[in-house]
Amino acid sequence: MAAAISCLIFLFVLVCLSAAVFEDQAGKFDWRQQYVGKVKFAYFDSQTQASRKLVVATEQNVIASLNSRNGDIFWRQVDKAGPEGHIDTVLVHGQDAIMVSGNGRLLRSWEITVGGLNWETVLDTGSFQCAGFVGVQDSVKYIAVLKKTAISLHYLSNGHQKWVENLPDSETVQYEVVYSRGSGLVYVLGVVPHSHLTITAYNLEDGEIMKQVSVESFWLESLKPGCAVVGGGVLVCADPASRSLYTLKLEEEHEQEMRQVLLQSLDVELSDGFQPRVLATQPSPARHPNAEFSLQLGPDHHILLQLGDDVITPLRDFQQALLVSFATTGEKTVAVVMSPKNETAYSINLFSADSGRRLLETSTTFNLDPNGGKPERLYVHAFLKKDDSVGYRVLVQTEDHALIFVQQPGRVLWIREEALAEVVTMEMVDLPLTGTQAELEGEFGKKADGLLGMVLKRLSSQLILLQSWTAHLWKMFCDARQPRSLVKNEVTIETLARDEFNLQKMMVMVTASGKLFGIESSFGTILWKHFLQKVQPSSSFKLVVQRTTAHFPHPPQCTLIIKDKDTGLSTLHVFNPIFGKRSHITPPSLGRPILQSLLLPLMDQDYAKVLLLIDNEYKVTAFPSAKRVLQQLQEMASLVFFYLVDADQGKLSGFRLRRDLTTELIWEVVIPTEVQRIVSVKGKRANEHVHSQGRVMGDRSVLYKYLNPNLLAVVTESSDSHPERSFVGMYLIDGVTGRIIHEAVQRKARGPVYFVHSENWVVYQYWNTKSRRNEFSVLELYEGTEQYNSTAFSSLDRPLTPQVLQQSYIFPSAISQLEATITEKGITSRHLLVGLPSGAILSLPKMFLDPRRPEVPSEQSREENLIPYAPEMPIRSEWFINYNQTVTRAKGIYTAPSGLESTCLVVAYGLDIYQTRVYPSKQFDVLNDDYDYMLISSVLFGLVFTTMINKRLAQVKLLNRAWR
């Protein structure tokens, strides 16, 4: 029996469900872009001249190797998100990249060429301060890791600990810098703020304290960033209060004082209120640092100084220098200075570090995007050319997280938009019509100017259409003659036009850095980018499409609501989603924190939907707020309801709009926070269509769906986290009346809960603490076999509570994201898109999550195509819509309908961005792309041919018979 059932399931699966891609479709209409995140550390692989490798570590806890020729990723390793995977520091030596992560918890060594681990060691607890290489006799053998209370030394080859020593007086002294120069001693510098500086020297071999000196320094608060070790072991500190530099010889045996050098004596002036920075360079950890160092005096003022025998001499003053960096090749050290030329252009110059002279023919000028951010960091790779002059390559990081690679002379080799590693929200907008199509559309929009004029206009537009059609045919003919690889489908902002099935759209992506992107969906080309200055890093964003492209000649309009988390104040950014330009419409100024926003189906005279913003005094602001709109709003006011969620107090409240744009409270649901807290509230998607009102059952009766558009799904988690007592709650609440339609509690369950609320069902996933597995549960709501009111739904007039069916299943993997497919008219069956931690996106037919799946299949259930109940949900690699193109750390899956009913567009974003199309019920409305035109035409021709021959033969036969 069981075998029979499984066989049946198998057959069913084979026949009915197909979510997989065919091998030849891979890469045809899907693409993936991989990112690493905002770069914190970057190193050039300077092992060989020809090496084109860059090692970067980022704020997304990613260490990666990039190809410096084109910016592609050689390899990438993604650690755990959050503070536990946080990369504290990265040091590169030869083929090894040493990484300290998790606030000094783990020490790892990566093999740069392969991208695998060499070794990994666990360090003792304690917050991380600093790490550095320690060299012995011109070779690097150890790594010193300085923590708040201890210093440890590890072998570079295998990570084993050589010794660990507790730091003296670590309660009062904050140790910050570790320094060595291959002399057999490791110096640890610490400071007691506004009191003194301590220098402790450890023996390299056994960790014995060789020397301990404390020097009075009442002015010093911290060693970073105003101090550095320069030249033959001299600590140089800058003090903004006394406007002077202090020097101290570390290796001196006897007690000493810090020597003061007034900045005025060097003929330089410090900008007011600026914390000076000292930048030094140590080309090899086994040798002395260079005697030359740079001092930053103001936001764009640096000076190159040299430390001689107890004397500091200025070498060169860099006015208007945005960034200064050092680079060493062979014996030569150069200072690289980047200065702004005009609004968008920047120039880079090289100066010899020993003399401060400008090196000839090293000037480079390059342009940056005017809509982007300013340069923030500079990484330089210098190398010796054949004629012994210095050549260089520069990696520039800007404040909008972009990486720009510049090569001499002024060529931008590649740009990586790392802001896209942190997409917060996105929308897909239809592309505008082509010029000719728009012309046709315009004909209907204009006022009639006589019969003859109309006829002439129609004829001319038809002519234009004919012309464009012939041009299209000619292009197709030309393309067909060329080999396929040569035909390039370049998409530019000029050639952007809607295709016949509306499959190509504009993806508007909002990133956490405050940079907006417009990406065309068929190839993934970035068509526009816009960096919003003055956006706080902790802001939250909401993107709404106020006007689509359907209202020619009005341009489409998107509004981004930016909410500052600290102050709660919001600003609006109104822009055109196709070109990225800021709109000339002035958004209303919002003086109070915004609690909720809602987009009404109501339109103003320019076809822009009305956006309502509710502030913390429950007053409503409308945007746009023309007089007509306000009038319409007043008429509609009694029909506008909205809800607010206060998770801290566990309160859900419903409001109604009054005619004077104030609001009144109509209901309130309190979920006591001592027991459980509200995690998430979701309504249904506004653009969702439900095609069938009910389901036909085996006995020919109809089970009507409970389709309440105002239904909210509220997920709660218990505040008690004990595995025996924790639970997950699911409340279904009517958003207009506040009536709790249904309540489901999953005992011995824990979040994070991922859920989808659509049509008449809610699917949610939770962790079962008892059985230690992930489970899916589905709730479906039905009105029963009769509909109460089949013409319209009203929340206020529903006396009957719906019938609720529920079923749960085991899901054999953790999940990272959940979303449902959506199509134009809702005829196509639905699939759930499940993001897995492995990066795969599983397309799971909703059919598997049907609470009417019977335990024992009957004749009727078979007729209804119900799959018999099985506790464990299958995961098949054929159902991965992104085959091997994994999306690491998926943060969201966005689905949008296309012009074809069978096709749903999917964008998954996280660290990577992946775009594809899915066909949940196969492509029933277009011919498959493997449709055999050859066969059908050959059969057709064959039949025509045989008919002709037969006709001839029959004629001959008739003639012969007549002769007989």
Next chain:
Amino acid sequence: MLPRSTTSLFCVLFQALAAVSQGFGEFESVSVGAPINGDRFRIEGRCVVPGVKAQDWVSTARVLVEGEDHVGFLKTDGSFAVNDVPSGSYVVEIVSPAYKFEPVRVDITSKGKMRARMVNFIKTSEVVRLPYPLQMRSSGPPNYFNKRETWGWTDFLMNPMVMMMVLPLLIIVLLPKVVNTNDPEMRREMEQSMNMLNPNPELPDVSEFMTKLFSSKGSGKSGSSIKAGKSGQLKRR
């Protein structure tokens, strides 16, 4: 293939029974949300892709413990260690887009005793022991793609519908030519053989019975339909 798999299954079952009897109570008290200050342990193992050097695939693979709760990386020789794992029970997975690995459940007691067993989500307490340190062996690349249906003459000919049509056609066309029906002796022989097939002539033939039944019904129906048609015509007038 089949006998081998069944025997291995038997072995596994036997092992499982033994393991259940000896090591059940030990894990009852293990809680998932272990205190943060508690001891942290290390899960170790090695994974192998037969026929592929570890260096070629380790950069795309990761070790995931219970989703993304703990992450480990593979060394250049294919071994791995996930550090800082508190006691509890975890599903350890090797994820790689290019190769498929079976997940393994690892139990760690509060004293740091380790044990690896097969993942069974339905009978969660069933223990089928696996070696520890973990030995992960890839079962090859996963199958991401559906096969295209290719069209060939053999497919066409082997289609049951085509067979059903072609075979009777052959019989109709060829049989009269092979067997000479005009020969009276042959005809008699055939009649005899037909009688052999129908051993009891008294019994009513099922097929005949059915045709009668249906034809009578059908005629009734057709009659009614005619009537309906007439009435319809009448109405139309």
